[in-house]
Amino acid sequence: MDTVATLRAFNRTWGRRSGVLDESFLGTGRAYGSARLLFEIEKPVTVRDLRTRLGLDSGYVSRLLRGLQREGLVDVSPDPEDRRRRVVSLTAAGRRARGDLDDRSEGLARGLLAELSPRLADELGQVLGRADLLMRAATVTFEVVDPAGPDARTAVGAYLDELDRRFPSGFDAHEADHDADAMGGATGRFLVARSDGDVVACGGVQTLADGVGEIKRMWVHPDWRGAGLARRMLGRLEQEVAGLGHRVVRLDTNDTLVEALSLYRSAGYREIERYNDNPYARHWFEKRLTGSRAR
Amino acid sequence: MDTVATLRAFNRTWGRRSGVLDESFLGTGRAYGSARLLFEIEKPVTVRDLRTRLGLDSGYVSRLLRGLQREGLVDVSPDPEDRRRRVVSLTAAGRRARGDLDDRSEGLARGLLAELSPRLADELGQVLGRADLLMRAATVTFEVVDPAGPDARTAVGAYLDELDRRFPSGFDAHEADHDADAMGGATGRFLVARSDGDVVACGGVQTLADGVGEIKRMWVHPDWRGAGLARRMLGRLEQEVAGLGHRVVRLDTNDTLVEALSLYRSAGYREIERYNDNPYARHWFEKRLTGSRAR
DNA sequence: TCCATTCTCTGACTTTAGTCAGAGACCTTG
């Protein structure tokens, strides 16, 4: 059976069986919509966030919240930082209701697994865990953002922390702010990959010289590695470099980042002479961009 | 992360992403309900079957069918065998509409996979295929049926065919009818495991002597092997033996069926002397039933 | 042949899940 057919078959199986897992909502007399909302309010969150995370109409969310409020499950109050926004948080009763849904959902999952031997249940966990990562990775969205904005700063922060941990002599991040400028404006770009609103990977492009771009700050969240995100990010960044009018991409890296080295090599980069004075770099790569569309 | 948590996490991921796969229905201006119905009518089927397969109210199905009929997608006519029942079948236009949905759904699956490298897409197919089997196996239902009924006959037929193929000297099935009697009535039982209406495994129990039951005709559909069904069927059959008031189960088997041999050994059966004159048997097993509940 | 049961259908109803067009409060920028 080919992969497309497998995916579709699984979709049908899961759809038919999902009652086994989802009926939690019906069991509690709570409609799917408001239960979904309840699950999404872990900690205080703005109405807008809820809306975008669940992809719902503002009127609809407002109405659902009104319902939960009437039941005494949530508090809605203006956000002190911007009083147009409103912040929703669970009350004690709300936490209890959420816990009930949780328990019920957990019970259903447990019941399903109980039908399998421990070995097979464990195997199901393994394959679903892997499928989960791959599905999430396949549905990531790439987005150009301001390198000085909060998403970029958080991602780059995580990247720099990791360098500091992994480089034998640590990493001194004092130059990070200067970089942000170079990756914004007309001669640079900064990309993030987002899944359910979370930033899971990032990467930047800046101009070295006319016709020559450089890729920097490429990073994938540790939980998201092994799902092809780095290669896709690299391809997107190359597209951005081409979009800036360059024909050549360069980048540098350190020996410690072994997965990066093999990625660059397999993506068609060839090693060149030192082209900058980055004290942490040990390898310098270059790739000539062709018209072909990168993955 | 424990298995239950993985299952729940996957359920959420899939739920959120399933739009990527299911929106096929919205794309065609066809409501989810009637599209589902259209998919279920592969070959002519009774209204009742549709209802039970999809778990819907009779009035609702009737109304949906009326809609499809108005669009000229299905024919509904009385079942000649029982004119209370009505049989639904696709018209040429119905097959075309179904094909459209199929294509669209396939396109969406393809689009999702296109985001992954071929290697990872293939891996996703592998893990989802395995998850599919395990999920279906976990949600199988066991049912006592008449050993002379159509489900039992079909399953036993497949079993005997397999013996005929696998035994070096073939298998002569002339005694099958006699057996059916012994597994019905007050001194025997016949079980099938069913998934979405299909019989995927079977097994029977008969009485050898007071206090001694025998398990026979245990079979799992080839596509469903490796998912623990045989072990579960064995456990259920042992429960039936106990339910008939016996304390001891016996069974026989042939060397060719290696997976059966190791199943019996690992399930606590010990080999005993020949207790019957079955010319195909090479091994005879016995297990003393305890009060403990078998899986 | 009668009676209980089965099967499908219809009409009347409800709930859920949304969409859409403003209104009003608030924020940012020139």
Next chain:
DNA sequence: CAAGGTCTCTGACTAAAGTCAGAGAATGGA
């Protein structure tokens, strides 16, 4: 401080997805 934009809410609406209570035909068994 005016203008334009953002954020949430309300009211009015719609479509989909069912549910429920029979009615009417057909069947199976006593």
